[in-house]
Every structure is written in C-alpha cells, then in structure tokens.
Amino acid sequence: MSDNTNHKEVSYLEYQGKYRGILGWILSTDHKRIGLLYLYTMLLFFSIAAILGLLMKTQLIAPGETIMGPQTYNSFFTLHGIIMIFIIVVPGLPAVFGNFFLPIMIGAKDVAFPRINLLSWWLYIIGILIVLTSQFTGGGPPDTGWTFYAPYSFQTPTNVLPAVFGAFVMGFSSILTGINFVVTIHRMRAPGMKWLRMPLFPWTLYGTAWIQILATPVIGITLMLIIAERMLGIGFFDPALGGDPILYQHLFWIYSHPAVYIMILPAMGVISEIIPVFSRKSIFGYRAIVLSTMAIAFVGYFVWGHHMFTSGMSGRALFTFSFLTFLVAIPSAIKVFNWVATMHKGSLHLHTPFFWALSFLFVFMIGGLTGLVLGALATNVHLHDTHFVVAHFHFIVFGGTGFAFMGAVHYWFPKMFGRMYDANWANLGWGIFFIGFLSLYLPMFFLGMSGMPRRYYDYLPEFHGMNILSSMGAWVMISGILIIFANLIRSARSGPKTTEKNPWGGKTLEWQVDTPPTLENFDEIPAVDKTPYDYRDYAENTNS
Amino acid sequence: MYPLGASTFVEGVNNAFVFILGVSFFFLISITAVIIYFLIRYNKKRNPKPTHVEGNNWLEFIWTAIPLVLVMGMFYYGYVAWIPMKRIPDEGFHVTANARMWSFSFTYDNGRVTDKLFVPKDTAIILSLNARDVLHSLYIPAFRIKEDMVPGLTDNRMWFQANNTGTFTIFCAEYCGLQHALMYTDLVVMEPDEFWEWYADTTAVAPVIPEDANLALLGRQVVESKGCIACHSLDGTVVIGPSFLGKFGDPVRVITDGVEREIIYDEEYVRRSIYDPDYDITVGFRRGQMLSYEGEVTEDEVMLIIEFLKSLNE
Numbered sequence: 001m002s003d004n005t006n007h008k009e010v011s012y013l014e015y016q017g018k019y020r021g022i023l024g025w026i027l028s029t030d031h032k033r034i035g036l037l038y039l040y041t042m043l044l045f046f047s048i049a050a051i052l053g054l055l056m057k058t059q060l061i062a063p064g065e066t067i068m069g070p071q072t073y074n075s076f077f078t079l080h081g082i083i084m085i086f087i088i089v090v091p092g093l094p095a096v097f098g099n100f101f102l103p104i105m106i107g108a109k110d111v112a113f114p115r116i117n118l119l120s121w122w123l124y125i126i127g128i129l130i131v132l133t134s135q136f137t138g139g140g141p142p143d144t145g146w147t148f149y150a151p152y153s154f155q156t157p158t159n160v161l162p163a164v165f166g167a168f169v170m171g172f173s174s175i176l177t178g179i180n181f182v183v184t185i186h187r188m189r190a191p192g193m194k195w196l197r198m199p200l201f202p203w204t205l206y207g208t209a210w211i212q213i214l215a216t217p218v219i220g221i222t223l224m225l226i227i228a229e230r231m232l233g234i235g236f237f238d239p240a241l242g243g244d245p246i247l248y249q250h251l252f253w254i255y256s257h258p259a260v261y262i263m264i265l266p267a268m269g270v271i272s273e274i275i276p277v278f279s280r281k282s283i284f285g286y287r288a289i290v291l292s293t294m295a296i297a298f299v300g301y302f303v304w305g306h307h308m309f310t311s312g313m314s315g316r317a318l319f320t321f322s323f324l325t326f327l328v329a330i331p332s333a334i335k336v337f338n339w340v341a342t343m344h345k346g347s348l349h350l351h352t353p354f355f356w357a358l359s360f361l362f363v364f365m366i367g368g369l370t371g372l373v374l375g376a377l378a379t380n381v382h383l384h385d386t387h388f389v390v391a392h393f394h395f396i397v398f399g400g401t402g403f404a405f406m407g408a409v410h411y412w413f414p415k416m417f418g419r420m421y422d423a424n425w426a427n428l429g430w431g432i433f434f435i436g437f438l439s440l441y442l443p444m445f446f447l448g449m450s451g452m453p454r455r456y457y458d459y460l461p462e463f464h465g466m467n468i469l470s471s472m473g474a475w476v477m478i479s480g481i482l483i484i485f486a487n488l489i490r491s492a493r494s495g496p497k498t499t500e501k502n503p504w505g506g507k508t509l510e511w512q513v514d515t516p517p518t519l520e521n522f523d524e525i526p527a528v529d530k531t532p533y534d535y536r537d538y539a540e541n542t543n544s
Numbered sequence: 545m546y547p548l549g550a551s552t553f554v555e556g557v558n559n560a561f562v563f564i565l566g567v568s569f570f571f572l573i574s575i576t577a578v579i580i581y582f583l584i585r586y587n588k589k590r591n592p593k594p595t596h597v598e599g600n601n602w603l604e605f606i607w608t609a610i611p612l613v614l615v616m617g618m619f620y621y622g623y624v625a626w627i628p629m630k631r632i633p634d635e636g637f638h639v640t641a642n643a644r645m646w647s648f649s650f651t652y653d654n655g656r657v658t659d660k661l662f663v664p665k666d667t668a669i670i671l672s673l674n675a676r677d678v679l680h681s682l683y684i685p686a687f688r689i690k691e692d693m694v695p696g697l698t699d700n701r702m703w704f705q706a707n708n709t710g711t712f713t714i715f716c717a718e719y720c721g722l723q724h725a726l727m728y729t730d731l732v733v734m735e736p737d738e739f740w741e742w743y744a745d746t747t748a749v750a751p752v753i754p755e756d757a758n759l760a761l762l763g764r765q766v767v768e769s770k771g772c773i774a775c776h777s778l779d780g781t782v783v784i785g786p787s788f789l790g791k792f793g794d795p796v797r798v799i800t801d802g803v804e805r806e807i808i809y810d811e812e813y814v815r816r817s818i819y820d821p822d823y824d825i826t827v828g829f830r831r832g833q834m835l836s837y838e839g840e841v842t843e844d845e846v847m848l849i850i851e852f853l854k855s856l857n858e
Contacts, residue, residue, distance in 0.1 A: 070722050145719050151695060152678040152721055157830050239696025245679060246694060279586075285599040310681060310690050310717075312700050315630050322622060326615040330608060337607040338599075340575060343582040345595040350587070358583075362576060369568035372615065376564055376622025378557045381629060382688040385681060385717040451685025453717040456725035460713065531598075539596035 011418060011516040029114035030519060035100030036416070037121050042088050042096065043485070045128070049083035050481060052076045057440070057474035060467050063459055073457035074143035075158070079135065081146025086167050087128055089401050090259055093266035094177060094212075095124075097408050098205045100416060102181060104510040105199050107190025107528065109520045112183040116176050123173035131166030134159045145455060147256075148223075150237035150248040154230060161230055168223040171216045174262075178212030181205050190509070192528040196290070199508045199532040200283065203290050204269030207297035211258045211265075215301070219255035222248070246311055253304035261300040263397055265293060267404030268335055271357050274411055275339050276533040277506045278354035279346030283533045285338040292331030299328045309380045318377060325375035332368050336361065347538065351504070352426040356407030359434050363403060367395030370445065388448020391441045399437065406430070409488065411504070418516040420498050421491035429483035436477025443470040508532050550712060550733070551687035552705045556625030558688075563621045567614050629689060632703045636668030642840075643673075643680035643693045646723040647771025648714060649840060654743065657840065659769040660730040661714060664739035665706050673700045676835050681718035684731055692718055706733040722784060723774040763852025766845045770837065778856070784833055786826045792853045798824040814853060815846050 010016075012032045019027050025037060056076050059068050068076070099117065103110050111117050135141045138159030144152055153160050185206050189198065225236045226248075235241025237248040276283045283289065305313060305321030313321075339361060348354070370392040373379050383389060414420050443466035448454075452463045459467065502511040509528075513521050585591070639661065640651040650661045663669045673682060675693035682702065683690040691702040716727035734742065767773055767788075775784035796809045804827060807813060816823055818841055821834035841849075 070725065074722065074724075143721070149679060149719070152719070155678060155832070156721065157833075239694075245696070279594065280588075281594040282596065282598050284597065285604055288599065288604045311692050312694055312697060318626075319623065323619055326619045329615055330612055333611045334604070334608055336575065337603075340579060340582070341600075341603065343579070343586060345591070345597060346582075346586050347588045347591050347594040348583060348586050350583075358579065361579060365572050365575060369572060372568060372618055373561070373564050376560055376618050378553075378560045378622045378625030378629070378688070379564065380622070381626065381690050382557055382685070384690060385683070385719075451683070451713070451715065453683060453715050455719040458725040460728070535594060536596050538594050541593075 009514075009518060011514065012519050013418065013516050015519045027118070029110070029118050031099045031103050031110050031114065031117060032416075032517060034117055034121055035096050035098075038091060038095040038099065038124070041125065041128070042092070045083050045087045047485075049080050049088065050478065052080040052083075054474050054478050056080065057471045059457060060459070061471035062467075063461055063464060065458065068457070070457045071140075071143065074145075074455070075141035077455060078142050078145050078163075082131060082142075082163060082167065084397075085146055085259075086131070086170050087124075089263045089397055090174060091124060091170075091177070092263060092401060093270060093405060093408065094181065094205055094208055094262075095120075096405075097201070097270065097412065098177075098181060098208075098266065101412065101510050102184060102202055102205055103188070104513060104517060104521050105202050105508050106185065106188060106193060107509050107522065107525050108184060108188035109522065109525075111180050112187060113180050117180055120173045120176040120180070123176070124170055127166045127168075127170030127173060129166075130162050130169060134162035134166070137162070147252060148226065149252075150226075150243070150245040151239060153226065154238045154240075161227060164223045164226050168220055168227075171220045171223075174212045175216045178209040178216070181209040182213065185209075190525050190528050196287065197528055197531055200272035200286070200289055200293075201266070201269035204265040204272070204293050207293045208262050208265045211262050211297055211300065215255045215258040215262075218251060219259075222251040222255070225251075246308070246313070249308050249311055250304070253307045254301075257304040257307065258300050260393075260396070261296055263401045265296060267360070267401045268293065268332075270404040270408045270411070271339060271360055272335075273506075273508065274353050274357040274407055275342050276535070277411075277504050278349045278351060278357070279343050280349065280505060280538045281342060281346035281533075281535050282531065283338070284341035284344070285334075286531065286533070288334055289338055292334045295331040296328060299324065299331075303328055306375060306380070309377060310384050322375060322377050322380075326372070329368065329372060329375070332364075336365060336368075349505070352421075352423055352430060353407050353411035353504070355427060355430050356403050356410060359430070360400065360403040360407060363395050363399030363437065367392060367399050370395065382451075383448050385453055386448035387444040387452045387454055390454050391444030391448060394441050394444075399441070406433075406484065412510070413488070413491070414498050414500070414503050415510060415515050415517070417492045417495070418497060418499065419491055419495035420503070421487055421495055425483060425487040429480050429487060431480070432483060433477055433480025436473050436475070436480050439473030440470055440477050441473070443467070443473070505538075507534060550706055550708045550710065551684075551689070552707060553625070553629055553688045554686075554707075556628065560618075560621040560625045564618045567618065629702075632670060632701055633668045636670040636703060637664065638670050638672070639663070640672045640674055641682055641693070642676065643682070643716065643720075643727075644676040644771070644835060645678065645721055646716070646727040646774045647769075648682070648716070648727070648729045649770075652743065656743070659771075660732055662732045662734060662739065662742060663706060664736040665709050665733050667736065668703055668705050670701060670703045673697075673702060678720050679718045680716045680720050680727070683715045683717035684712055685715070686712040687731075690717055709733045709735055726774060727771075759848055759851035760855035761852075763848035763850070763855075766841070766848050767852055770841060770845075772849075775834070785829060788853055789856055792850075792857050797827040799827060800824050811850050814850050818846055818849070 012030055017024055025033055059066050059073055139157040140159060142158045142160045142163045143156055144160055148164060185202060228234050229236050235243035237243040237245055272283060272289055303321060303325045305317055306325045309318055374383055374392060410426060447463055447466045452459055499515050501515050638653055642649045650658050673691060673693040675695040680693040681690055682693055687704050689704055694700060710733055712731045714729050714731050716724060777783050777787045778789060780787045780789045791809050794809050795806050797806050819836055819838045821836060822831050825831050
C-alpha cells in the first residue's frame with residue numbers, strides 16, 4: 001500500500017486500502033495485518049494439532065487399544081509433529097510478533113520488503129494446503145513421524161510426498177522472512193538506535209533470521225532428495241537402492257537442530273521484554289544477553305549430532321558433539337541468571353504477561369536441565385528415543401516457546417487490538433494450563449527413565465501408572481487452553497476498547513505509538529538517545 | 545524409578561545420572577526459591593520504588609564460569625561411563641541379532657535361532673546388529689544400552705555383560721512402522737552351566753515332533769514367535785497383509801508377474817508366500833511389504849504353519 005497522508009490518524013485495523021473486506025487482509029502488505037494473518041492461521045492449526053495430541057494421550061491412558069489403532073495413532077503423531085513444528089513453532093513468534101512489532105520497536109514504518117513479506121505468508125498457506133492434501137489423497141495420511149526417517153519413509157505405502165513437499169515450500173516462506181528481517185534490522189533502525197540500543201526481542205529475531213537463512217536451505221535440499229529418491233528411484237538414503245540412511249539423519253538434523261534455536265531464541269526475546277517492564281527496572285546485563293543470543297545462534301549449528309548418539313557414528317564424533325552440546329547450554333544459563341537478577345530490587349507488578357514469563361522460567365529451566373541429562377553420552381544412550389526425550393522437547397518447545405507465545409499475546413494484546421482482555425479469566429486459564437502442563441509432561445520423564453520408548457501406541461503394564469497421570473494432565477491442560485482462547489477471542493471482538501498508549505509502563509517504542517497503531521506506525525520517526533529499558537525515572541520518583 | 549540394574553554398565557551410567565540430576569535439582573530448586581523470594585520481597589506494594597541497576601560484570605563472570613565448570617563435569621561423567629560401551633572386547637560370546645518389522649530373532653554361531661535372547665551370566669556378549677528392512681534399535685533398559693540397527697550397515701555391533709540372572713525386556717526404540725509398539729522380546733540371562741547345557745541341546749534346532757503332538761498348536765507358536773500376526777490377523781481384520789482366517793483351500797485372486805489369476809490357497813501357495821512373498825500378490829495388497837523368511841522359517845515350521853492355517857477353517 002502506498003503512502004496516504006489523509007489517513008494518518010486511522011488505525012491499521014480501520015484503514016481502507018485498495019481492497020475491502022477479506023481481500024484487504026490477505027492482499028495487505030502492512031506488516032501488522034500480515035502478523036495477524038499468521039496469528040489466525042496458527043490459532044486454527046494449533047487447535048487441530050492440540051486435539052490430535054489430546055486424542056493420543058487419551059489412547060495412552062491404558063495399555064492396549066483404547067480409542068484408536070496403531071495406524072491412526074502413527075498418523076496422528078506424524079501430523080501433530082508436522083503441524084506443531086513446521087506450521088506453528090518454526091514460523092511462530094517471528095511471523096506473528098516479529099512481523100507486527102519488529103518495525104515498530106526499531107522505529108520503522110514497515111519491514112524492508114513488504115511485498116516479499118506478503119509472499120512469505122502466501123507460500124506458508126500454499127505449503128499448508130499441500131501438506132493437507134497428504135491427509136486425504138493417495139495411500140492415506142503419512143505415518144513416518146515428522147522426521148521422515150529413511151528408509152521407512154521410502155517403504156511406507158502412505159502418502160509421504162505431499163507432506164514433504166509442503167514442508168519444502170514452507171521452508172521458502174521461512175527463508176524470505178529471515179532475509180526480510182535481517183535487511184530491516186540493518187537498514188531501518190531509527191536515528192540514534194545503535195546496535196546496542198536495540199531492544200532484545202529484535203536482537204533475538206536477528207539471530208533467528210540468520211539461522212533461517214543459513215540452515216533452511218539444507219532441509220530444502222534434503223526434502224528434494226527424498227522426492228527424487230521416491231519418484232525417480234535414485235538411491236541417496238535407502239540402502240535397498242545403495243543409499244545411506246544415516247546420511248539422511250545428518251542432513252535432517254543439520255537443519256532441524258538449529259531449527260530448535262529458531263523456535264526458542266525469539267521466545268527468549270519476548271521474556272527479555274516482559275521481565276524488565278513488569279519489574280520497572282532495566283534488564284540486568286543487556287550486553288550479556290545480546291552476546292549469549294548470538295552465541296546460541298552460532299554454536300547451535302554444530303550440535304546436531306546429539307540427536308544421533310546411538311545411530312552408529314564414530315566415537316570421536318560422539319565425543320565432539322557431546323562436548324559442544326554442553327557448551328551451548330552456557331548462554332541459556334546466562335540468560336536465566338540475568339532474568340532473575342532483573343527482578344532483584346525491582347518493583348514487581350503482577351499481571352498476566354508476567355505470570356507467563358515466570359512460569360516460562362520454571363519450565364524452561366526443567367527443559368534446559370533435562371537437556372544436560374540428554375547431552376551426556378552415557379545417560380543419552382539409555383534415554384534416547386524414550387519418553388524422556390518427548391518430555392524434554394515439550395518442555396523446551398511447548399514450555400519455552402509456547403509459554404513465551406502466550407506471554408507475548410497477553411503482553412501486546414491491547415496494542416494489537418485496541419481492546420483489553422479479562423484479566424481474571426486470563427489468570428485462571430494460565431493457572432489451569434500450568435498445572436495441566438506439569439502433570440502432562442513431568443510423568444513422561446519417569447516413563448523414559450524406566451525405559452518406555454517413544455512413538456508407542458501401546459505399552460507394557462509396568463508403565464501404566466505414570467501414563468494415567470500424564471493423560472489426565474492433557475485434559476486439564478486443554479481445559480486451560482479453552483479458557484485462554486475463549487477469553488482472547490471474545491475480547492478481541494468485543495472486549496472493552498482502549499486507546500491508552502502504554503498500559504504496562506513499557507519503555508520500548510511500540511508503547512509510544514497509538515493504540516492500535518496507525519498504518520505507518522509513527523507520525524514522525526522518533527530519535528533514540530538511550531538504552532531500551534531505562535527505568536531511571538521510576539527509580540528517582542515514587543509515582544510508579 | 546530406575547529399572548533394576550543388571551549389567552556392568554549400570555553403575556557408571558547411574559553415577560552420571562546422579563551427578564547431573566543432583567546439580568540440576570540444586571539449580572532448579574534454588575533459582576525457583578530465589579524467584580519466589582523476589583516476588584514477595586520486591587512486590588510493588590512492599591517495594592514501590594525500583595533501584596536502578598544495569599548489570600554487574602563480576603556476576604556475569606561468576607555465573608558463566610561456575611556453570612561451565614559444572615557442565616564440563618557432567619560431560620566427563622557421561623563420557624567415562626560411555627567409554628566401556630564402545631570398547632567391545634575381543635573375546636566374548638557372539639550372537640547375531642536380527643530385526644525386521646516387527647520382531648527380533650537371534651542367530652547363534654551353532655546355527656540355533658530363537659525369538660528370545662538367551663545369554664550366560666558374567667560373560668561378555670557381543671551382538672552383531674542386522675536389520676532386514678528399516679531402522680530398528682535394540683534397547684535393554686535394565687542394562688542401560690541401546691544401539692540402532694541400520695539396514696545395509698555391516699559390522700554394527702554392541703556388547704554387554706550381565707551381572708544377574710533373570711528375564712529382562714528388549715524393546716525396539718527406533719520407530720519402525722505400524723506395530724513398533726509391539727516389537728519387544730525377552731532377554732533371558734542364565735547361569736553359565738545351565739546356559740551351556742541349553743546351548744548344546746541341538747535337538748531344539750531341528751526338533752523331533754512327537755507323534756501325538758498337536759501340530760496346529762505348534763504352528764500357532766511358530767506364527768506368534770516369528771511375528772507373522774503383526775501383519776496377518778487371526779480374526780479377519782486387514783492390517784498390512786491378508787488375514788489368516790478361514791482361507792485355506794479356497795480360491796484366491798493374486799497378481800503374478802503383473803497378471804491377475806486365480807489359484808488355490810494350498811500348501812504350495814503358503815510355502816511360496818513365506819519364501820518368496822512377492823511372487824504372488826493377493827489382489828488389494830502391495831508388493832514389497834514382506835521380505836522372504838528363507839533361513840528364518842524352516843521347512844518343518846512351514847509344515848506346522850500350514851497345519852495351523854488349516855485349523856483356522858474349523
């Protein structure tokens with residue numbers, strides 16, 4: 001959309017561009033509308049994948065076949081993984097909140113390439129549609145797991161190709177978003193916003209964007225090789241054709257491990273925004289957090305082998321990968337210490353986004369510490385491919401990224417919609433969700449320690465007790481999600497209107513623009529002359 | 545929650561667990577306690593005016609250095625407990641472990657083949673890992689060991705030494721398709737004397753079937769121990785291959801060399817389907833789903849399976 005000074009004071013929600021109605025959204029190049037397009041798409045698919053997860057946990061409430069057979073269960077965990085990884089958490093925070101807030105937080109009118117930004121969303125939608133065709137055509141829903149491990153992915157009669165091709169197309173969406181963000185951050189920061197005056201959420205988006213650009217092509221190539229092998233019979237990975245299945249695992253994890261950092265880095269950024277605001281205090285160790293962000297983005301490339309400790313790699317490779325895995329734990333620990341130190345001598349305002357941030361700290365610590373158990377060679381051999389791993393990555397990917405996502409929604413909601421949600425319902429939903437989350441995933445650690453492998457639709461009676469607890473946790477957690485979603489959806493449509501620019505007392509630029517923001521965010525691009533979380537005024541006056 | 549430890553690796557692995565989990569619990573509990581203390585002490589009611597602090601380089605150094613030392617300790621514990629798993633001894637009792645969708649079988653050097661793994665106590669057991677179709681992983685939780693079984697990978701081995709007699713579970717840990725969850729068997733550790741007696745008892749290799757034996761029942765045992773019913777149901781439901789129920793002696797439509805034809809479900813058809821499964825494909829099913837059982841099912845066992853199939857008609 002071109003500049004239109006007549007509409008300067010109209011919010012982006014009311015702005016009337018070239019197109020009306022739904023076209024005004026799906027053809028809009030406004031970064032804020034694109035952010036919301038992603039949000040709505042993810043809300044829909046998250047709900048589907050969460051229901052699949054709930055049904056799987058219900059199947060596991062007792063040994064034997066309770067509500068579904070193995071073929072259904074196997075296709076459920078495959079689709080659950082594909083949706084949650086490729087459609088939700090990989091694009092996740094950058095696509096929704098990065099799009100919406102990155103330009104505003106660095107004082108820009110939009111991202112560097114608004115049309116490419118819209119193209120990213122369209123590629124994402126096309127990728128989703130291709131993945132969905134795999135469910136309804138050919139030999140039936142894929143049953144390979146989201147990892148598509150060779151050679152099973154070549155032998156199953158199910159419809160693997162569309163799922164793989166859909167993921168391939170979504171990869172381009174990810175790469176384009178990455179390029180867009182890198183250029184935006186380099187070229188479009190407000191005057192005076194030096195690198196070390198940039199808020200931490202944009203910093204994490206920067207690290208993430210580089211991973212998206214550098215790592216995603218690897219998975220693209222790998223997925224193309226699968227397609228070539230399945231369609232043309234060229235033996236890359238299938239030993240029956242002279243290929244090497246372990247080569248597939250290497251290529252897959254060279255992308256998919258950095259992808260974990262694509263998922264968690266922006267979440268760390270969100271937490272770094274929320275904690276200083278609700279502590280009314282500058283973030284502790286800004287430079288240390290920036291450095292640790294870039295260190296994670298860098299070292300994260302070199303640890304993929306820890307997914308393959310039992311695959312038959314050489315001992316020297318295992319030694320090296322285990323060592324590097326322990327190194328990458330350090331920057332995450334540094335962040336946790338700095339977040340906690342930020343609260344020290346702050347003035348803590350307990351609102352919903354802060355609850356999400358605090359619970360993030362707890363579940364992220366559990367996820368990170370259990371990662372150490374998996375990073376050590378001897379313990380990994382016992383725990384690899386068990387429920388322990390499932391619990392660990394749900395604590396990181398759902399506990400980490402998911403809690404930060406929920407925190408981000410509740411933090412930026414008034415700015416995005418110009419309406420406020422009901423805080424009591426939001427807090428109740430958070431509490432139920434948190435309890436459900438812990439009772440769903442904590443028992444899985446015990447199951448894994450006792451030797452229950454993952455991807456099992458049935459199990460031996462000795463694993464029954466913990467599975468009952470875990471399955472009941474799933475129902476509690478889903479109840480929490482229902483309350484949270486109902487509250488947010490109702491409030492976005494008819495919650496009390498607000499035009500207050502800064503309801504939480506934030507210091508970053510998004511809290512200085514109109515609520516909801518205008519099309520071009522700023523009447524005049526602000527000049528930045530201090531660090532992003534300067535709460536000296538609160539420290540000097542008592543009027544908090 | 546540890547399963548009862550029973551191999552020489554268990555002690556080292558458990559030490560690594562104790563160290564890593566001990567440090568982890570310490571940090572989890574103390575950081576959580578500090579957060580809760582801050583929430584009370586620095587609540588806005590009690591502390592309306594924050595203090596301006598931007599950071600402290602000494603603290604940054606300390607909380608970088610201490611975790612670094614601790615994780616290097618974790619790395620070390622994990623490494624030293626893992627080294628013995630990788631150092632496969634030269635001398636030991638050798639067994640070939642075979643995996644296929646969705647069953648294990650074990651071939652001993654004297655030609656004996658079993659569906660459970662029998663080993664002597666206090667002896668180094670060296671397993672050659674062999675996968676017929678897709679990835680599998682041989683996992684013995686009580687022994688703390690696991691190694692993937694990769695098709696096409698030769699010289700893929702693992703080893704262990706049992707400290708106690710008893711029966712332990714072997715799971716397949718790497719997802720291998722439909723009945724992955726049902727792919728488990730037993731590891732039976734015996735006293736050496738008892739084991740060697742069992743091992744030398746070659747009558748079990750070519751069992752003499754008594755005249756009055758119930759052949760159909762023996763056939764059922766073969767079908768169960770070879771993992772046939774993972775794909776061929778006994779109750780008429782279609783899983784991967786055709787059900788075994790009530791077909792023997794009936795005409796069946798198959799595709800042979802791309803040509804559809806009708807043949808009789810007879811002894812010859814059963815035998816060919818076991819040794820050359822892709823020769824006749826029942827209409828409605830796919831090629832390549834089953835690999836030959838040549839060398840895994842003996843002629844005698846085929847005879848027993850046929851008796852069992854006949855009994856399903858009654």
